[in-house]
Amino acid sequence: MDLNTVVEVRDARRRDTWRPGDAWLGGGTYLFSEPQPHIRRLIDLSRMGWQPLQVTAAGDLEIAATCTIAQLSRFARSADWTAAPLFEQCCRAFLASWKIWNTATVGGNLCNGLPAGPMISLTAALDGVCRLQAPSGVVRRVPVKDFVVGAGVKDLRPGELLRSIALPARALATRTAFRQASLYGLGRSAALVIGTHDPVDGELAITVTASTVRPVQLRFAVPPNAAAVKEAVEYAVRPDEYFDDIHGLPAWRRHMTFRFAEEIRRELTEGAGR
Incomplete structure (x- = not known):
């Protein structure tokens, strides 16, 4: 246009x-x-020359805001992180043509702040941190889960630029579980829930996106039972925070959120010792 x-x-x-x-x-x-x-x-940011992806000495992954979906997908396919499959799952959640994959950027998806943004889902679930740069050069860092505060609403100040997103090495080493629902076979995500299980301390994290107007993350220091997960979701998401548009009614999105959270709990905790 x-x-x-x-x-x-x-x-x-x-x-x-x-x-x-x-x-x-x-x-x-x-x-x-x-x-x-x-x-x-x-x-125009296209000539900034930022390296799309780089792994730091500490093992963290730095994703430039201008990194395309195609670049992220190719990079993750050759990575040996335990969480590597999650990258492709979230890239595929775009359900977009190869033209979009080769043009759309990770940073653009975050800065749109749309509930169905799969790069929001990916980076929030893997404890991503946004590096934001003001026109004056001042830099501040905001966790992805706090960066998107509503449907299309971000924690961005006038003139501020999303420079990159950092994913910590510890998050890349987690076991993951992915669930996505849409009203149509090739439709926009109406619920996208991701679970991560930390092999170091056994912590389970469940990140709810697409069904809610903002990312919602639940953390359990010890393996929870079904009642604990249900109670946590009920407490964390207000009724008015379930998104309402042509891609799904709030009541259905809420139902799928509870269902997926329980499926992920079983997958990552009951199978943790296997």
Whole structure:
């Protein structure tokens, strides 16, 4: 779609004062998908030269905001992390064409803040931390689970840029379980729940996305029973936090959330010693 209100496209390497009507341009797959009447200038990140993915000396994975879904998928296929299969599962949750995979970015998916964003699901479940950079150069770090605070609402200040997402080595070593539901075979996620089991201390974490307006993470220091998981989900998600749109009613999303949380509990705790 042509954005006929845009009067200028600037290279992000050229520092300039941030002003109302500016927007960061990554892959642009969402930006150009619908009218953006408030945007006057695009700040293009495509020539920044950020390395898409790199593993630090500590074993953490650093994902540049401009890393595409295709790059992430290829990288994870050759990785030996226990959690590696989760990357492909979440990439496939896009249910998008190869054109989108080669253009859409991890950072763009997070910054859209949509409940069904599978990169939000992936990075929140693996304890990802967003590195945010202000126009002044000041950097702050926010956990992904706290970065998205509502449907399309993010913890982003004016002019602030999502530079990268860091996934800790310990999270990459966890056993994972993945559940996804949609009203249609090739439809948008209406519920996407991920479980991780830490081999070091046995902690179970269940991360709820897509069915809720924000990521919700539950942690259990000791293996919980079914009643404990049900109670935790009931307490953590308010009734008005279940998302409501054409892709699923809140009551159904809630039902699938409880169902998936229990399935994941059984998979990761009852099979933990196998």
